[in-house]
Amino acid sequence: MPVIGRIVKSNSHTDYVCQVFAPRETEHDPEPQDYAFGRFVKAPIDPADDRTAVGIVYDTILLNPEYGSLGPRLNPPSEQATLAPDYLVEKATAVGIIIVGLQEGDTVEHGVISLSLPVDAEVSSLDDDDTRRFHLVDERLALGYLPSLISHTSPLVTELGLTVIRQLLSLFPEPGDQRLLRTLAAHFSWQARVTPLG
Amino acid sequence: MIIGIAKGPGDTPNEYTFVTPDTARRVKTSEFVYYEAEVDGIQRQILGRVIRRIPLRLYPDSFLAHPEVDPAQMAALVGYADTSAPSGDSNGPGIGSAELFEIHVSIMGYHDAQLSAFVNPRIPPRIGWKIYLAPDAALAEVLNRVAFDWNMGEANPGGAFVGSLLSRPAFSPQADQPDGVPVVLDVRSITATHMAIIAGTGAGKSYLASVLIEEMMKPINRASILVIDPHGEYDTLEEIRNAREFSANGSYKAEVKTVPQDQVKIRVSDLTFYDMRFLLGAQFGLSGPMEYVLRLALDRVEGERKDKTAWTTNDLYAALAYMQDGEDETESGQVRHSRASSPPQEARNPSSGDGDLDWLDDVGKDAGKDAGSKEPQGTRGKPDVQMRGSARALDWRLRSLFAESPNFDNIETINLHDVFRPGLCSVLQLNEIDRRQQQVIVAVLLRMVWKARMNAAKGIGSPQDRLDYPVFILLEEAHHFAPANEDVVTTNILKTILAEGRKFGVGVGLISQRPGKLDSDVLSQCMTQFLLRIVNEYDQSSVAAAVESASHDLLAELPALSKGQAIVAGAAVNTPLSIRVRQRITRHGGIEPDAPGEWAKYFSDEARQRREVDDSGLPEGPPRGRSNLFYKSRDRR
Numbered sequence: 099m100p101v102i103g104r105i106v107k108s109n110s111h112t113d114y115v116c117q118v119f120a121p122r123e124t125e126h127d128p129e130p131q132d133y134a135f136g137r138f139v140k141a142p143i144d145p146a147d148d149r150t151a152v153g154i155v156y157d158t159i160l161l162n163p164e165y166g167s168l169g170p171r172l173n174p175p176s177e178q179a180t181l182a183p184d185y186l187v188e189k190a191t192a193v194g195i196i197i198v199g200l201q202e203g204d205t206v207e208h209g210v211i212s213l214s215l216p217v218d219a220e221v222s223s224l225d226d227d228d229t230r231r232f233h234l235v236d237e238r239l240a241l242g243y244l245p246s247l248i249s250h251t252s253p254l255v256t257e258l259g260l261t262v263i264r265q266l267l268s269l270f271p272e273p274g275d276q277r278l279l280r281t282l283a284a285h286f287s288w289q290a291r292v293t294p295l296g
Numbered sequence: 297m298i299i300g301i302a303k304g305p306g307d308t309p310n311e312y313t314f315v316t317p318d319t320a321r322r323v324k325t326s327e328f329v330y331y332e333a334e335v336d337g338i339q340r341q342i343l344g345r346v347i348r349r350i351p352l353r354l355y356p357d358s359f360l361a362h363p364e365v366d367p368a369q370m371a372a373l374v375g376y377a378d379t380s381a382p383s384g385d386s387n388g389p390g391i392g393s394a395e396l397f398e399i400h401v402s403i404m405g406y407h408d409a410q411l412s413a414f415v416n417p418r419i420p421p422r423i424g425w426k427i428y429l430a431p432d433a434a435l436a437e438v439l440n441r442v443a444f445d446w447n448m449g450e451a452n453p454g455g456a457f458v459g460s461l462l463s464r465p466a467f468s469p470q471a472d473q474p475d476g477v478p479v480v481l482d483v484r485s486i487t488a489t490h491m492a493i494i495a496g497t498g499a500g501k502s503y504l505a506s507v508l509i510e511e512m513m514k515p516i517n518r519a520s521i522l523v524i525d526p527h528g529e530y531d532t533l534e535e536i537r538n539a540r541e542f543s544a545n546g547s548y549k550a551e552v553k554t555v556p557q558d559q560v561k562i563r564v565s566d567l568t569f570y571d572m573r574f575l576l577g578a579q580f581g582l583s584g585p586m587e588y589v590l591r592l593a594l595d596r597v598e599g600e601r602k603d604k605t606a607w608t609t610n611d612l613y614a615a616l617a618y619m620q621d622g623e624d625e626t627e628s629g630q631v632r633h634s635r636a637s638s639p640p641q642e643a644r645n646p647s648s649g650d651g652d653l654d655w656l657d658d659v660g661k662d663a664g665k666d667a668g669s670k671e672p673q674g675t676r677g678k679p680d681v682q683m684r685g686s687a688r689a690l691d692w693r694l695r696s697l698f699a700e701s702p703n704f705d706n707i708e709t710i711n712l713h714d715v716f717r718p719g720l721c722s723v724l725q726l727n728e729i730d731r732r733q734q735q736v737i738v739a740v741l742l743r744m745v746w747k748a749r750m751n752a753a754k755g756i757g758s759p760q761d762r763l764d765y766p767v768f769i770l771l772e773e774a775h776h777f778a779p780a781n782e783d784v785v786t787t788n789i790l791k792t793i794l795a796e797g798r799k800f801g802v803g804v805g806l807i808s809q810r811p812g813k814l815d816s817d818v819l820s821q822c823m824t825q826f827l828l829r830i831v832n833e834y835d836q837s838s839v840a841a842a843v844e845s846a847s848h849d850l851l852a853e854l855p856a857l858s859k860g861q862a863i864v865a866g867a868a869v870n871t872p873l874s875i876r877v878r879q880r881i882t883r884h885g886g887i888e889p890d891a892p893g894e895w896a897k898y899f900s901d902e903a904r905q906r907r908e909v910d911d912s913g914l915p916e917g918p919p920r921g922r923s924n925l926f927y928k929s930r931d932r933r
Contacts, residue, residue, distance in 0.1 A: 208375055238372070240375065277365050281359070285358035
């Protein structure tokens with residue numbers, strides 16, 4: 099489970115901003131697919147226990163202080179690393195994360211959680227097994243976070259729902275689960291593709 | 297059993313609403329519920345009938361997109377946990393119906409045992425009051441006018457257990473712990489204030505009527521019933537004779553008598569002028585002169601029988617012959633000249649002192665006037681050619697009528713005491729009899745019954761002329777006997793019986809599949825109504841106009857009723873009820889013929905071989921002679 103970054107800010111109780119680690123900032127640089135749109139991620143609520151908040155990457159923000167400074171500089175770009183070493187790290191990638199549940203051991207809770215993440219909490223992406231485990235409640239496929247997810251104000255929310263369901267379609271191949279997911283996928287597909295044109 | 301919580305007032309002051317998840321699916325339309333309220337210091341159960349069910353919470357359409365996906369599972373998938381779902385739901389824990397309903401209830405009131413009616417206290421339930429489902433036994437007690445004996449499994453005397461409440465499980469008295477609410481009708485009300493069974497074709501009219509007859513023939517009622525059966529559907533009632541349900545410890549055994557159509561006899565002397573005119577006018581009607589001649593002929597034959605003995609068709613022919621030729625045809629077939637005989641006093645012109653034929657001349661003139669003839673005065677003494685022609689035509693028509701119909705007889709007639717007796721159900725089969733003749737037969741019969749019951753009530757006449765016990769007459773295809781916008785011979789006597797039958801103990805049950813074609817006055821006089829499935833809108837509106845006690849929401853169910861389901865309203869029940877008709881004890885006779893089955897039989901080996909034998913012209917059996925060379929046996933082929 100690659101660590102992708104740390105929590106730097108929150109917009110609300112469920113909406114956090116995670117700054118993705120820059121190259122060589124960690125042992126394993128995060129790959130772009132680790133913090134891709136719709137990726138499930140988790141972050142420990144308290145390092146002292148195993149409660150982790152599970153969220154979904156819903157947005158990506160590129161931070162670039164150089165943008166807008168269009169005037170000439172005295173030092174050439176090749177010397178910038180020597181003359182202003184902190185300047186480079188100001189370029190960063192941040193991702194927006196919606197918290198959709200809580201995992202504590204084998205227990206899973208979907209929806210708005212009561213606890214919040216601390217600043218600097220390390221965010222790591224969920225692998226397929228963890229993602230599947232997070233979606234099993236009482237050994238049944240569950241997406242109990244979906245209502246709170248789609249109530250988010252992001253314009254990408256229906257596309258996000260569709261992306262999430264597509265992931266789950268590959269993780270839950272059982273026919274019964276496939277029928278349920280395809281029914282949901284059809285709904286989101288309509289909402290994302292047809293309704294905006296109507 | 298609490299099933300919901302009161303929400304507030306309904307659409308009218310007489311209605312209220314309550315909300316229920318109805319997970320057990322008990323709150324159906326026409327179901328009975330109650331709330332408790334204090335009325336004049338007494339805690340009462342205010343009964344009401346469910347009239348409408350409106351869903352409050354529905355799944356989104358997208359949950360219904362996949363035919364194989366249960367919307368409840370979809371709701372569970374997105375985290376909806378239905379805590380009200382019954383445990384052990386097939387979908388799994390927490391997955392159940394998420395539906396919620398607003399139920400509209402029409403308030404009936406509490407049942408007042410002294411008044412034997414529902415009293416509406418006009419106290420609607422307050423929001424939050426508990427609404428209960430009325431228990432079976434309590435409901436049976438207040439809905440039925442005659443109690444059901446739960447130990448005996450049948451109605452108390454004077455009741456007819458015809459089925460059970462449609463909104464509850466089917467009631468079976470034979471079950472160890474029967475569920476459901478038995479519906480018991482008040483036979484006294486049915487027989488006193490008449491009833492009507494109205495339904496479309498194939499909805500179960502004759503089945504319901506037979507159930508009612510069965511109940512009335514049980515030892516608890518021992519009725520005297522006559523069924524007018526124009527289609528021959530009631531012959532299976534004869535099984536009543538051998539069924540143990542219709543006997544009681546040797547003291548009673550119900551009888552059923554089927555009178556086939558060739559044994560239905562009406563004495564011609566019991567026919568009135570109007571009956572004759574109706575019969576003779578079947579195809580072309582009767583002209584004015586013909587009617588007049590008929591009237592005179594009948595006056596003559598009736599006048600000649602001052603001793604009240606029955607006249608015969610020959611007497612009538614003789615009277616007509618007299619008018620045709622001035623010759624009188626005797627019963628022996630001889631002809632005597634009219635001048636040698638005395639013309640009927642009733643037809644004779646009192647002022648005339650001329651010859652014997654003068655009365656006939658006056659007849660011609662008078663009838664000519666009636667028919668609009670411009671014949672001038674002063675034709676006295678000249679036989680009227682037109683009248684004589686009318687008499688001849690009438691003679692021909694009468695002979696044709698009586699020759700063709702075996703049901704009109706000079707001597708025999710229905711003996712009321714043969715067909716009416718307590719504990720006897722008589723079925724008068726009128727199939728294969730011409731419609732008009734059926735109508736006349738029924739008219740004569742009703743007149744006879746009416747007169748016999750009036751004699752009994754007034755204590756006059758001989759025992760033969762009286763019927764000393766109330767009778768009930770069930771009339772199938774009633775729209776033929778009291779059609780709307782048309783007067784037939786039965787209309788008046790039917791109206792008389794329906795209006796006054798209560799006083800003299802003549803009850804009538806009308807059965808019709810076309811209420812729109814039934815005289816509205818006649819229908820509205822039937823105070824108990826059984827309504828089965830009616831699809832035709834015109835018929836529905838006719839029923840709505842005639843049935844006062846059934847509310848519009850109940851009548852709206854008419855097209856949706858299934859076979860064997862009925863709405864009962866009126867005097868025999870405390871409130872209109874939707875019922876499921878119980879199973880008959882006897883077999884059902886009104887079954888549709890199996891045409892495809894009969895066609896298939898035509899191609900069976902047996903039928904084919906039989907046809908070949910028939911076509912060959914050879915005898916079917918083995919020849920007795922020595923040679924069997926030309927014998928076609930089935931085995932050889």
